[in-house]
Amino acid sequence: MPLQELVKPDKTKPAKLYRDPSTGQIILEYTGVDNNIYRVPVSLVFLPQEFADLAAQLTLADLFEMLRVNIAAAAIMVPVDLQARYKSPGLTLFSGTVTSNGNTADIDVSLYSVIEVEVKVTSVGGTTPTLDIYIEGKFEATGDYKVLASQTGITSTGIWFLVVNPLTFRYIRVRWVVRGTSPSFTLTVVAQAMV
Numbered sequence: 018m019p020l021q022e023l024v025k026p027d028k029t030k031p032a033k034l035y036r037d038p039s040t041g042q043i044i045l046e047y048t049g050v051d052n053n054i055y056r057v058p059v060s061l062v063f064l065p066q067e068f069a070d071l072a073a074q075l076t077l078a079d080l081f082e083m084l085r086v087n088i089a090a091a092a093i094m095v096p097v098d099l100q101a102r103y104k105s106p107g108l109t110l111f112s113g114t115v116t117s118n119g120n121t122a123d124i125d126v127s128l129y130s131v132i133e134v135e136v137k138v139t140s141v142g143g144t145t146p147t148l149d150i151y152i153e154g155k156f157e158a159t160g161d162y163k164v165l166a167s168q169t170g171i172t173s174t175g176i177w178f179l180v181v182n183p184l185t186f187r188y189i190r191v192r193w194v195v196r197g198t199s200p201s202f203t204l205t206v207v208a209q210a211m212v
Contacts, residue, residue: 108207112204115148120192121192124188129210131183131184132211133208134152141203146195147200148202150177152167155189157188165181184210
């Protein structure tokens with residue numbers, strides 16, 4: 018079904034789209050209701066008055082066809098819902114056996130705004146062993162770390178979940194503290210991340 022014209026076009030004052038050869042920008046030229054000629058770079062956002070001015074000078078079919086053709090040739094970014102499009106398949110933050118306090122190296126999570134972390138302990142050894150897990154964000158200006166989420170008092174095998182939302186740091190690390198006599202914990206720390 019063809020687009021219906023909302024306003025009869027005024028072909029005596031045609032609007033036009035053209036590419037500025039000096040900048041490569043797509044320019045929209047149209048006559049305003051005040052009879053002044055306006056030249057503006059094309060964005061996909063029009064104010065209601067601008068759209069009304071254009072509708073009086075072009076059929077909607079012509080306007081959208083010109084926009085479609087020119088935008089297809091332009092180097093612009095199309096807004097998308099990145100959260101709906103990109104979720105990581107999973108990030109392994111740490112995997113191994115710990116017997117003393119320690120931490121991972123910094124992990125770059127700059128692509129993500131939210132992470133959900135799974136701490137999975139598969140083996141525990143020693144006398145009265147206790148494990149504390151911390152997810153920490155790094156302040157790049159100072160090198161200091163802030164605890165973003167934690168699970169403390171782990172004494173047996175099992176699974177624990179932590180959420181960091183919002184994730185405002187570029188780098189995070191996993192830090193652990195172990196207590197007891199000859200403590201040993203085998204664990205994996207993985208994250209699901211979302212843009």
